[in-house]
Amino acid sequence: MAKLFQLRFLTYVAFLGLLISVVSNQAMAVEIKTVTSKGGITAWLVEDPQNPIVSLRFRFKGGSALDPENLQGLADMTVSTIDEGAGDLDSQAFRKILEDKSIGLSFSAGRDFINGQLKTLVRDQDQAFKMLSLAMTKPRFDSEPVNRIRSQILSSIKSASQSPHSVASKTLFQTYFAGHPYGKNPNGTEKTISAIAIQDMQNFVRSRFAKNNLVIGVVGDITPEKLALLLDKTFGQLPEKAAPWAIPEAQPKLSQKTIVKQMDVPQSAIVFATQGLKRNDPDFYAAYVMNHILGGGSFTSRLYQEVREKRGLVYSVYTRLMPFENAGMIYGGAATGNKRASETLNVLKTEWVKMAESGVTEQELDDAKTFLTGSFPLRFTSSDNIAAMLVGIQMADLGIDYIDRRNSFIEAVNIQDIKRVAKRFLENKPFLTVIVGKPKGLKS
Numbered sequence: 032m033a034k035l036f037q038l039r040f041l042t043y044v045a046f047l048g049l050l051i052s053v054v055s056n057q058a059m060a061v062e063i064k065t066v067t068s069k070g071g072i073t074a075w076l077v078e079d080p081q082n083p084i085v086s087l088r089f090r091f092k093g094g095s096a097l098d099p100e101n102l103q104g105l106a107d108m109t110v111s112t113i114d115e116g117a118g119d120l121d122s123q124a125f126r127k128i129l130e131d132k133s134i135g136l137s138f139s140a141g142r143d144f145i146n147g148q149l150k151t152l153v154r155d156q157d158q159a160f161k162m163l164s165l166a167m168t169k170p171r172f173d174s175e176p177v178n179r180i181r182s183q184i185l186s187s188i189k190s191a192s193q194s195p196h197s198v199a200s201k202t203l204f205q206t207y208f209a210g211h212p213y214g215k216n217p218n219g220t221e222k223t224i225s226a227i228a229i230q231d232m233q234n235f236v237r238s239r240f241a242k243n244n245l246v247i248g249v250v251g252d253i254t255p256e257k258l259a260l261l262l263d264k265t266f267g268q269l270p271e272k273a274a275p276w277a278i279p280e281a282q283p284k285l286s287q288k289t290i291v292k293q294m295d296v297p298q299s300a301i302v303f304a305t306q307g308l309k310r311n312d313p314d315f316y317a318a319y320v321m322n323h324i325l326g327g328g329s330f331t332s333r334l335y336q337e338v339r340e341k342r343g344l345v346y347s348v349y350t351r352l353m354p355f356e357n358a359g360m361i362y363g364g365a366a367t368g369n370k371r372a373s374e375t376l377n378v379l380k381t382e383w384v385k386m387a388e389s390g391v392t393e394q395e396l397d398d399a400k401t402f403l404t405g406s407f408p409l410r411f412t413s414s415d416n417i418a419a420m421l422v423g424i425q426m427a428d429l430g431i432d433y434i435d436r437r438n439s440f441i442e443a444v445n446i447q448d449i450k451r452v453a454k455r456f457l458e459n460k461p462f463l464t465v466i467v468g469k470p471k472g473l474k475s
Contacts, residue, residue, distance in 0.1 A: 061411065063421065063431050066255045068262040074247035075421040075431070076258055079414065083153050085251035086414035087163075088422045091145040092244040095217035097276055102227055104219015106239075108184055109232040110138035110145060115176035117165035122176040125162070134159045136166065142213055143356040144426075145239060150415065153252045156261070164265040167240050172229045184224050191218070195300035195467040196364065198292060203302050203362075203465045209284040213358060238274035242266065248421025250414040281358035285461035289376070291475045292467045298346070299372040299468030300364070303379065305460050307352055307359030310427045316440045317448035318352060318361075318456065323399045324391050324449075325382070326350030326363055331398065333382050338365065344375045361456060372470030380462065387457035390450040404438040 067073045095106040114129075114136055116122040129136055135150035136159070147167075151159035191197040201216060208214030219227075245266065249258055283306055308318055326334040326349050334348045350363035367375045391399075410416050424433045466473060 061417065061434055063434070064255055065431065066249075066258050066262070068259040068267075070263040070267045072242060072245070072247070072262040072266050074249050074258060074262055075425060076248075076253070076255060077250045077417055077421065078253065078255075079250060080252050082251055082414060084414060085149075085151055085153055085156050085159075085249065085253050086418045087149040087247065087249045088415070088418040089147045089245060089247045090422050090426060091147075091239055091241070091273070092143070092246075092426075093239055093273065093276055094141045094144045096142045096212035096215065096278055097239075098212075098215060098217075098219075100215070101223060102219075102231055103215050103223040104184065104217070105223075105227055105231055105235055106140035106145065107218055108180065108224060108227055109235045110140050110147075111184065112172060112177055112180045112232065113138055113170045113236065114166045115180065116171040116173050117162075118169045118171075120165070121171065121173060125165075128158070128162060132158055134162060136163060138166075140217060142217060148415070148418075156253065160261045160265045164268065167236070167266075168268045170233075170236060172232050174229075177229060177232075181224060181227070184219070185221055188218060188221055188224065193294075195294055195296055195298065196302070196366070198294065199300045199302045199364075199465045199467040202290060202292060202467070203304055203463065206290065206465070207283050207285065207304055207360065207463060208281055208358070211281045211358075212278055213281055213355060237270070241270040241273035243271060244273045245269070246422050246425045248418040248425070250418045250421070278357050281355070283358065283360070285463055287461045287463075289464040289466065289473065289475060291470060291473050292465070293469060294467050296468050297369065298366055299369050299466050299470040300366055301372065301376060301379075301464065301466050302362070302364045303462060303464040304360050304362045305462055306456060307361040308354060308456070309356070309359045310354040312354075312359070314448075314452050314455065315352075315354070317444050317452040320396070320399050320403065320441065320444045321386070321391070321449050321452050322350055322352050322361065323403060324395050325386050327352075328399065328402065331402070333386070334363075334365075334379065337382055338375060338378050342374075342378065344371050344378065348379075369469045370471045372466060372468065373472040376464065376466070376473070383457055383462065387453050387459075390446060390453055393446065396444070396446060396449065400441055400444065403441050407438060 061077055064076045064078070065073060066076045098105045114125065116125045120128070132155045133152060134155060135148070138145065138147045149159055149163050205214045285306060308314060324333060326332045329335065334350065338344050338348045345365045345367045348365040350361060353360040353362045365375055365379065410420060
């Protein structure tokens with residue numbers, strides 16, 4: 032097993048090195064320009080004259096956490112339906128133009144944001160931006176597509192109720208964020224989705240889509256002058272300000288407990304969480320490196336080695352940082368056979384404690400920093416990825432030169448930083464666990 036892992040890892044490293052050498056020059060050559068239209072709409076732009084495609088990513092602040100209690104899933108259902116007809120175009124006519132012109136247009140809802148993306152050939156950019164503008168400012172929400180999308184969402188909710196991981200994750204969020212908007216189900220329930228009316232979706236668009244909570248990133252063969260014109264044509268008709276909202280800082284309801292939900296399936300889904308940190312926390316980069324070593328580093332992480340490679344307990348195991356606007360979480364998961372769920376959980380907790388008490392070795396730290404800095408150029412392999420990064424950098428207020436400075440933050444992390452962060456977040460901290468399946472020897 033160890034030899035197989037070593038061969039797999041060396042092959043992976045070799046491939047990674049080759050790919051990095053190909054794209055690293057592109058990453059270092061990224062020049063971000065600030066474009067502000069006459070109407071005062073600002074976007075970050077990376078010009079790429081060699082690419083006949085324009086990729087636009089944008090984000091409206093305020094997501095599914097703002098859904099009313101009796102209309103959970105409103106944000107998700109609205110953005111799932113908003114591109115099903117607009118202006119004079121019904122659903123079929125609208126979708127046909129997108130397909131005929133190979134225009135990619137989509138929206139999605141997170142707890143804190145509404146995300147949108149547009150991808151088009153340069154020759155069709157005027158048409159593409161017009162379609163986006165129509166979707167945001169004149170969505171039709173006709174009965175046929177609304178009922179169709181509603182049925183799809185209800186089917187998805189029913190399917191998720193039979194998925195061990197979906198049930199486990201939903202239960203963990205409801206427990207961790209009990210009494211807070213983050214604890215609501217962003218996909219809604221059968222009852223709330225059935226209750227959402229067309230008027231509710233229309234009100235959502237009018238109250239949430241506005242210039243003052245809009246962030247934009249663009250990549251492709253488009254000049255600042257052309258982009259400025261399209262910004263006004265596309266977003267200029269939006270209201271100046273979104274409806275006011277406030278989400279309180281979350282106080283996670285953590286306790287050292289395990290919640291077991293019985294489901295007649297051969298494998299148990301395990302999810303776990305503890306207090307994390309937000310993106311603007313001074314310890315973010317130290318926590319980021321620590322997490323990579325603990326469970327975020329794919330084949331090289333401690334959990335992968337101890338739980339999967341050495342013991343063969345799981346099919347997958349991971350941890351990740353989840354920084355929200357008003358809360359932080361360190362989240363992880365694993366999937367294992369019911370008979371081995373208890374042993375898996377014990378090993379997970381053992382590695383958790385070991386990281387808290389002993390930190391990491393110099394070799395682990397060096398390897399993690401080498402990977403995290405060396406793999407950074409892989410994020411620049413597509414215009415979509417770069418446009419998404421431009422939005423993310425703006426949202427986190429990291430500065431327009433962040434791409435040039437990012438690796439220096441990783442390099443600055445030292446052994447003492449890891450020890451401090453491990454003690455801050457892992458030592459003697461409540462470890463909330465949810466298991467869904469028929470785990471042998473485990474009860475709530």
